[in-house]
Amino acid sequence: MRSVALMFRFVDMLYTLDPEGVQLSANTAAQAKHRWAGRGIGRDRRRRPYYLMAKESEDAVITKPYLSSAGGLLCLTAAMRVSDKEGNLGGYIVLDIDLTKAIEFLMGDAPRRRFPGAPLRALSQPF
Numbered sequence: 001m002r003s004v005a006l007m008f009r010f011v012d013m014l015y016t017l018d019p020e021g022v023q024l025s026a027n028t029a030a031q032a033k034h035r036w037a038g039r040g041i042g043r044d045r046r047r048r049p050y051y052l053m054a055k056e057s058e059d060a061v062i063t064k065p066y067l068s069s070a071g072g073l074l075c076l077t078a079a080m081r082v083s084d085k086e087g088n089l090g091g092y093i094v095l096d097i098d099l100t101k102a103i104e105f106l107m108g109d110a111p112r113r114r115f116p117g118a119p120l121r122a123l124s125q126p127f
Helices: 002-007 049-055 099-107 110-114 120-124
Strands: 011-017 074-083 089-098
Touching: 011 074, 049 074, 049 089, 074 099, 089 099
Parallel strands: none
Antiparallel strands: 011 089, 074 089
16 A cells, blocks of 8 residues: 555555444555554544445445545545455445645646746647
């Protein structure tokens, strides 16, 4: 989980839940200094929208954007059920996405976007 968070900097946090919505793993964060990194085990997430959505779906689900209580960022959460080979529910994997960093990732890196001499036309061209 740590390598995913490091590779994709728009991943704010990543963690797992048991089938009942209780957090199994500590929060893995792209930034080691994230105030919630390493915490969260045992937290009850049964009432969170992403858990309720994932519980009712066979596919990955994504929430509408919201302000994160963990960091105050505009984010969204993706969640997906995880099953074993026999189809038994093992739990859920949850991914919090920082929308600002996700847009920077999709548009190219942040320093290049802010470069004062770069024409907007050039930034919209495919690489």
